[in-house]
Amino acid sequence: MKILEQNHYHLPVLDNSFSAxxxxxxxxxxxxxxxxxxxxxxxxxxxxxxxxxxxxxxxxWDFLQRLTDIYRTALTRGGxxxxxxxxxxxxxxxxEVFIPEGRKSGVE
Numbered sequence: 759m760k761i762l763e764q765n766h767y768h769l770p771v772l773d774n775s776f777s778a779x780x781x782x783x784x785x786x787x788x789x790x791x792x793x794x795x796x797x798x799x800x801x802x803x804x805x806x807x808x809x810x811x812x813x814x815x816x817x818x819w820d821f822l823q824r825l826t827d828i829y830r831t832a833l834t835r836g837g838x839x840x841x842x843x844x845x846x847x848x849x850x851x852x853x854e855v856f857i858p859e860g861r862k863s864g865v866e
Contacts, residue, residue, distance in 0.1 A: 777810035784825070794832035802828060 785803060789795045795803075806813075806821045813821050 772811040772814050774808045774811065777812075778807040780810050781807045781821075788829060789832070794836040795828070796832070796835075799828045799832055 781803060785795060785800065803821075803825060806824070810821055813819055
């Protein structure tokens, strides 16, 4: 932490606001298309939205382990889903759109 304080040009305030913003930003960077993480994953990671600042201070390191486990599972789940999708025959006559699970098509 001292190295960060000494060498960082704009030290962020490590508080719950930092935790909430950092957790959300990280999830969005890892899954910008909202394809891999499901609602359960987001809820599980959301438990850290008020404690990530505490982890930066070194009190514990639970978030990184949880994130790694969830991300690995999400990528495996996403890969299995996409593998099933690419096995489906393509119809060049039909208008097809890929809509990830959990997303609305916009067509009701």
